[in-house]
Amino acid sequence: MHISVNVDGVTYADEVEPRLLLVHYLRERLSKTGTVVGCDTGNCGACTVHLDGHSVKSCQMFAVQANGHEVTTIEGLARDGRLHPVQEAFRSNHALQCGFCTPGMIMQAIDLLADESDPDDETVRKGLEGNLCRCTGYQNIVRAVQDAAQRMKPGAGPKIEQHSDENIAAKQPVGGE
Amino acid sequence: MIPAEFKYLFPSSVDEAVRMLAEEGEDAKIIAGGQSLVPVLRMRLAAPTALIDIGGLTELTGVRDDGDSLLIGAMTTHYEVQRDHLIQDHALLLRLVTDTVADPQVRHRGTFGGSLCHADPAGDLLAPALALDAVMIIAGPGGRREVPAAEFFVDYFETALRPDEILIDVRVPKYTGWGAHYEKLNRVAQAWSIVAVAAAVQVSGGKIAAARVGLTNVGSGPVRAADVESALIGQPASAEAISAAALKASSGDGYKDNLARVLTDRALMAAVAG
Numbered sequence: 001m002h003i004s005v006n007v008d009g010v011t012y013a014d015e016v017e018p019r020l021l022l023v024h025y026l027r028e029r030l031s032k033t034g035t036v037v038g039c040d041t042g043n044c045g046a047c048t049v050h051l052d053g054h055s056v057k058s059c060q061m062f063a064v065q066a067n068g069h070e071v072t073t074i075e076g077l078a079r080d081g082r083l084h085p086v087q088e089a090f091r092s093n094h095a096l097q098c099g100f101c102t103p104g105m106i107m108q109a110i111d112l113l114a115d116e117s118d119p120d121d122e123t124v125r126k127g128l129e130g131n132l133c134r135c136t137g138y139q140n141i142v143r144a145v146q147d148a149a150q151r152m153k154p155g156a157g158p159k160i161e162q163h164s165d166e167n168i169a170a171k172q173p174v175g176g177e
Numbered sequence: 178m179i180p181a182e183f184k185y186l187f188p189s190s191v192d193e194a195v196r197m198l199a200e201e202g203e204d205a206k207i208i209a210g211g212q213s214l215v216p217v218l219r220m221r222l223a224a225p226t227a228l229i230d231i232g233g234l235t236e237l238t239g240v241r242d243d244g245d246s247l248l249i250g251a252m253t254t255h256y257e258v259q260r261d262h263l264i265q266d267h268a269l270l271l272r273l274v275t276d277t278v279a280d281p282q283v284r285h286r287g288t289f290g291g292s293l294c295h296a297d298p299a300g301d302l303l304a305p306a307l308a309l310d311a312v313m314i315i316a317g318p319g320g321r322r323e324v325p326a327a328e329f330f331v332d333y334f335e336t337a338l339r340p341d342e343i344l345i346d347v348r349v350p351k352y353t354g355w356g357a358h359y360e361k362l363n364r365v366a367q368a369w370s371i372v373a374v375a376a377a378v379q380v381s382g383g384k385i386a387a388a389r390v391g392l393t394n395v396g397s398g399p400v401r402a403a404d405v406e407s408a409l410i411g412q413p414a415s416a417e418a419i420s421a422a423a424l425k426a427s428s429g430d431g432y433k434d435n436l437a438r439v440l441t442d443r444a445l446m447a448a449v450a451g
Binding site: 001017018043048055065127 | 178179182228230232256279280282283285286
């Protein structure tokens with residue numbers, strides 16, 4: 001069957017077998033191996049990607065079901081060589097040991113932070129309920145998500161992206177006569 | 178694990194989906210959110226010859242106000258149910274139950290109607306659907322028909338849905354202002370309930386005016402604790418009255434019988450408090 005899917009900002013047109021799982025399409029056809037297969041049973045969340053902005057387990061759906069939709073993988077997060085703030089937070093909080101669950105953890109964390117901008121410990125744990133870390137490194141993962149929330153607060157971005165009202169006022173065009 | 182081959186069909190209307198089901202025969206299967214079906218296919222517990230994907234039928238999504246009741250589209254996702262203000266105002270129990278279904282990723286794709294049709298006795302939505310007197314609105318080759326929840330759930334993974342029919346809407350009477358709670362016992366995150374109790378209670382002037390209680394995973398389908406409901410009517414909303422009524426949740430002496438009584442007690446106490 002013919003499908004057209006936008007993955008990480010690029011539209012791909014492909015002929016696929018209906019039984020091809022989305023995760024296998026991403027890995028084997030598009031070589032986006034950043035998304036991994038953990039458990040093969042829909043439990044572990046390692047294969048989490050975003051479909052039209054919401055997290056889904058890419059081993060729990062077929063590529064044909066993504067026809068006409070937008071998929072974002074872990075490989076589509078960095079901008080101009082700079083990591084996404086959630087990726088940065090995972091790195092600086094040592095939120096990974098073997099790293100296998102990390103792509104899914106980060107994708108789910110971003111989904112969680114879209115709904116909960118300043119989550120407490122319990123909210124993070126509930127929000128990551130569908131993601132398993134077999135190294136059991138959950139403490140630092142929770143810390144990283146909370147750190148990421150702070151990094152993503154309004155005004156927390158790089159200096160160049162910070163606009164105070166004064167700056168904006170100063171840039172107002174002066175009315176010409 | 179890779180599923181067996183199947184033919185994939187993507188209807189653009191309910192009528193077309195019904196026609197496809199008739200044409201493909203009884204080995205065809207409807208796929209809604211696929212969060213139970215895809216694992217089943219991958220483990221090759223089922224190998225339908227055709228999958229009819231109703232993911233494009235946007236007319237089956239969303240919750241509508243229909244006077245004394247709500248109409249919940251079968252393809253409304255768990256995520257949408259959790260955030261719908263009509264559900265919050267008139268069927269709070271459904272929101273509380275849905276909050277506990279699986280995990281966020283599954284709730285983004287899994288659907289209200291799909292869960293009911295899958296009819297896993299450990300599935301969370303069956304007991305509240307039964308307790309709240311939901312009615313299934315079904316489309317088939319002969320037109321529409323309605324089946325009350327009490328007749329819809331037949332056995333393990335088996336419903337009154339015929340092979341050529343599709344669940345399109347679920348009618349749920351309004352329970353505006355009722356207190357509700359879902360008390361679910363499981364051991365680990367994202368596990369199914371060992372036993373769970375869905376309770377909705379209408380309290381008026383300190384007395385219980387009406388109650389609805391459904392039990393998850395104590396039999397081959399959801400169980401209505403009708404004896405508990407009738408024992409509560411007219412009783413004060415007190416711990417003593419609730420504990421006495423909760424004893425009627427099950428008369429057996431097995432592990433799950435005891436759980437049913439204890440969890441019913443807890444569910445009702447939380448429901449009258451909230």
